[in-house]
Amino acid sequence: xxxxxxxIAFQNARMVDPASGYDGPGAILVAEGVITRVSHGANxxxxxxxxxxxxxxxxxxxPGLIDLRVKTGEPGNEPKETLKSAARAAAAGGVxxxxxxxxxxxxxxxxxxxxxxxxxxxxxxxxxxxxxGAATKGCQGKAMAEIGLMREAGCxxxxxxxxxxxxxRVMRRILAYAGGLGVLVAHRPADPWLTAGAAATESEFSGxxxxxxEPVEAETIMLERDIALAGLTGARLMVDQISAAAPxxxxxxxxxxxxxxxxxxxxxxxxxxxxxxxxxxxFWKLTPPLRGEDDRLALIEAVAxxxxxxxxxxxxPAPPEEKRLPFDEASPGAIGLETLLPxxxxxxxxxxxxxxxxxxxxxxAPAKAIGxxxxxxxxGAPADLILANIDTPRLIDxxxxxxxxKNSTFDGRRLQGQVLxxxxxxxxxxxxx
Amino acid sequence: xxxxxxASDNIRAKAAxxxxxxxLSVTDLDPVEVAAILDLADLFVDLNRQKTKKxxxxxxxxxxxxxxxxxxxxxxxxxxxxxxxxxDVVNMSPRSSSISxxxxxxxxxxxxxxxxxxxxxxxHASSGAASLLSQxxxxxxxxxxxxxxxxxxxxxxxxxxxxxxxxxxxxLTVAICGDVAHSRVARSNIALLTMLGANVRVVGPPTLIPxxxxxxxxxxxxxxxxxxxxxxxxxxxxxxxERMQGALVPSMREYFRLWGLDREKLALAAPGxxxxxxxxxxxxxxxxxxxxxxxxxxxIQDQVEMGVAVRMAVLASLAARLDNR
Numbered sequence: 001x002x003x004x005x006x007x008i009a010f011q012n013a014r015m016v017d018p019a020s021g022y023d024g025p026g027a028i029l030v031a032e033g034v035i036t037r038v039s040h041g042a043n044x045x046x047x048x049x050x051x052x053x054x055x056x057x058x059x060x061x062x063p064g065l066i067d068l069r070v071k072t073g074e075p076g077n078e079p080k081e082t083l084k085s086a087a088r089a090a091a092a093g094g095v096x097x098x099x100x101x102x103x104x105x106x107x108x109x110x111x112x113x114x115x116x117x118x119x120x121x122x123x124x125x126x127x128x129x130x131x132x133g134a135a136t137k138g139c140q141g142k143a144m145a146e147i148g149l150m151r152e153a154g155c156x157x158x159x160x161x162x163x164x165x166x167x168x169r170v171m172r173r174i175l176a177y178a179g180g181l182g183v184l185v186a187h188r189p190a191d192p193w194l195t196a197g198a199a200a201t202e203s204e205f206s207g208x209x210x211x212x213x214e215p216v217e218a219e220t221i222m223l224e225r226d227i228a229l230a231g232l233t234g235a236r237l238m239v240d241q242i243s244a245a246a247p248x249x250x251x252x253x254x255x256x257x258x259x260x261x262x263x264x265x266x267x268x269x270x271x272x273x274x275x276x277x278x279x280x281x282x283f284w285k286l287t288p289p290l291r292g293e294d295d296r297l298a299l300i301e302a303v304a305x306x307x308x309x310x311x312x313x314x315x316x317p318a319p320p321e322e323k324r325l326p327f328d329e330a331s332p333g334a335i336g337l338e339t340l341l342p343x344x345x346x347x348x349x350x351x352x353x354x355x356x357x358x359x360x361x362x363x364x365a366p367a368k369a370i371g372x373x374x375x376x377x378x379x380g381a382p383a384d385l386i387l388a389n390i391d392t393p394r395l396i397d398x399x400x401x402x403x404x405x406k407n408s409t410f411d412g413r414r415l416q417g418q419v420l421x422x423x424x425x426x427x428x429x430x431x432x433x
Numbered sequence: 434x435x436x437x438x439x440a441s442d443n444i445r446a447k448a449a450x451x452x453x454x455x456x457l458s459v460t461d462l463d464p465v466e467v468a469a470i471l472d473l474a475d476l477f478v479d480l481n482r483q484k485t486k487k488x489x490x491x492x493x494x495x496x497x498x499x500x501x502x503x504x505x506x507x508x509x510x511x512x513x514x515x516x517x518x519x520x521d522v523v524n525m526s527p528r529s530s531s532i533s534x535x536x537x538x539x540x541x542x543x544x545x546x547x548x549x550x551x552x553x554x555x556x557h558a559s560s561g562a563a564s565l566l567s568q569x570x571x572x573x574x575x576x577x578x579x580x581x582x583x584x585x586x587x588x589x590x591x592x593x594x595x596x597x598x599x600x601x602x603x604x605l606t607v608a609i610c611g612d613v614a615h616s617r618v619a620r621s622n623i624a625l626l627t628m629l630g631a632n633v634r635v636v637g638p639p640t641l642i643p644x645x646x647x648x649x650x651x652x653x654x655x656x657x658x659x660x661x662x663x664x665x666x667x668x669x670x671x672x673x674x675e676r677m678q679g680a681l682v683p684s685m686r687e688y689f690r691l692w693g694l695d696r697e698k699l700a701l702a703a704p705g706x707x708x709x710x711x712x713x714x715x716x717x718x719x720x721x722x723x724x725x726x727x728x729x730x731x732x733i734q735d736q737v738e739m740g741v742a743v744r745m746a747v748l749a750s751l752a753a754r755l756d757n758r
Binding site for chain 2: 202203204207208209210211212213215279280321324325326327328329
């Protein structure tokens with residue numbers, strides 16, 4: 001599938017590079033897996049004779065996407081999704097780096113499991129796969145996992161994924177300890193009591209539908225705690241999938257106070273609102289639950305302004321037996337690796353967020369958060385980049401997506417944008433040059 | 434047996450095809466269609482009071498009662514309705530058999546579907562279960578209660594009871610009291626009664642009233658006395674005992690004191706007000722026996738009788754649609 005790294009030149013592109021704030025005509029030369037020349041003109045002159053020249057014909061040339069929230073079923077639940085099937089989906093979606101969540105079976109709470117994932121990823125040789133380590137053993141919110149050893153083994157941040165760390169004393173110690181090691185801590189704020197058994201956000205709609213629900217305040221309460229503890233410990237905190245206007249206000253106060261807090265939002269919460277659940281459609285059952293339209297618009301505004309730093313796919317494969325169930329029994333989550341870019345581009349085509357800022361949320365911003373050299377088009381940076389036509393209309397058919405599980409919230413939706421070529425370390429991992 | 438009674442001819446003439454293949458929600462019907470079903474149900478009430486209660490509108494048809502949740506009243510009501518219409522009726526309670534072996538609702542549905550039933554009556558603890566089932570089978574699906582969502586035949590029988598007691602529904606003030614938050618009966622009744630032009634109030638402690646209920650076209654009262662003042666109908670809801678031990682209300686005795694219906698509170702309602710309850714009742718918790726058993730004010734026995742008639746009307750209409758297909 002992937003070709004050996006060689007000399008490749010992209011010319012006549014619309015180059016978007018958030019690191020230099022550039023959006024305009026551009027050309028790039030890639031050699032030995034790194035970017036060796038960058039031109040803010042349509043063409044590069046004096047190219048070597050053996051170079052493969054790709055005429056982009058005005059297509060978007062930007063850093064490959066970096067997705068900080070991807071779930072697979074490996075190890076432990078491979079029928080759902082393997083690291084390989086997730087990597088193939090990523091490559092097809094222009095995502096060149098994925099961070100896999102630790103709530104697998106076994107949990108990634110041990111350097112040996114970190115090592116296992118990294119070795120598997122090397123063998124697959126498609127996109128970069130980085131493990132996130134568990135914050136607590138077994139993601140059970142009690143005893144601290146071996147954060148230092150996991151970092152040495154190669155994990156890029158720690159999180160208990162969908163399991164909230166309930167005990168404030170545990171959370172304080174994790175922030176203090178990880179902060180001391182310079183390890184980023186991600187946490188999805190959710191009050192466990194207010195969210196217990198909830199399948200939807202609390203609203204007139206969920207009330208009518210008879211769905212058990214959680215108020216937005218469940219997110220705000222836990223976020224306020226996390227922010228307070230980040231202030232107490234001085235640790236870097238990444239708010240995982242902020243989803244509503246009220247917690248955004250808390251986030252804004254934390255940032256204004258100068259705390260080292262960053263936040264992600266999922267593409268689902270930027271695209272859909274609670275009404276998309278419709279007639280109990282379980283693909284739209286997510287954690288956090290889809291919120292109201294006002295919350296979605298506030299979230300878009302926050303991504304545009306930079307209050308929310310990063311957008312993630314929140315890729316969470318679930319097979320039919322976990323989704324073809326009554327709504328309250330179905331597993332939450334949706335796949336999203338392959339649709340992340342076209343779904344994001346909707347926000348550009350609708351005139352809501354400039355292309356440069358949109359691309360930043362899935363390239364430079366996540367690269368900075370976890371300390372990757374990728375995510376930018378500068379000389380010497382890894383040649384992780386994509387060429388994409390941002391206008392190509394598409395009707396998303398979940399059955400045609402690469403993931404092993406087909407639980408896509410975008411099934412049947414019309415989007416614009418098609419990845420043409422995905423390059424990882426200068427190797428073509430998707431598309432034909 | 435003698436020739437078919439005139440009542441039966443009238444029923445045959447009036448059994449119009451149901452507007453949809455499935456009956457999942459009261460919002461599947463418009464006010465004209467509701468009136469037609471209630472009119473038909475009136476005829477079934479008369480039939481059910483005769484010695485010979487059978488009419489062969491569903492002859493040769495198979496009705497499956499699929500009850501994932503225990504139910505005495507609704508299941509026997511649908512069973513009697515089906516049998517009186519001449520259908521073969523099968524009762525299934527999968528909670529004791531295949532579901533515990535890991536079979537999902539869909540698996541059960543697909544299996545049953547292969548047996549070619551004509552009408553599937555389902556009750557399930559999850560909101561939306563009836564809708565999900567309807568997407569996977571070829572027969573008609575009747576929602577006999579899905580989680581906290583809807584119980585549409587209950588709302589129809591309640592409306593029939595009210596219409597027979599008052600002669601009309603539009604303009605009535607109906608106070609729905611108690612555990613509205615967890616009640617599918619309340620949701621179906623609120624949707625149907627507001628559609629039919631009644632003034633609907635919901636009454637109960639804030640922990641038992643759904644968030645944003647005031648946007649449902651109802652008035653919300655937390656004070657029982659204010660809530661039933663001047664009401665024509667006081668509809669009490671069942672309070673699950675496990676919700677009463679400190680979780681949502683502090684105790685049974687406090688609940689009865691503040692939101693239980695007794696003579697004293699009922700005296701605040703409009704003159705001639707009637708009392709309803711979908712059953713089964715918690716006597717001495719949400720309703721005093723003295724009120725529940727007073728046939729001058731209580732419609733509770735009528736509700737049970739109307740239940741069979743309304744379900745016969747729904748099944749006959751669904752069958753008429755199947756016959757037309």
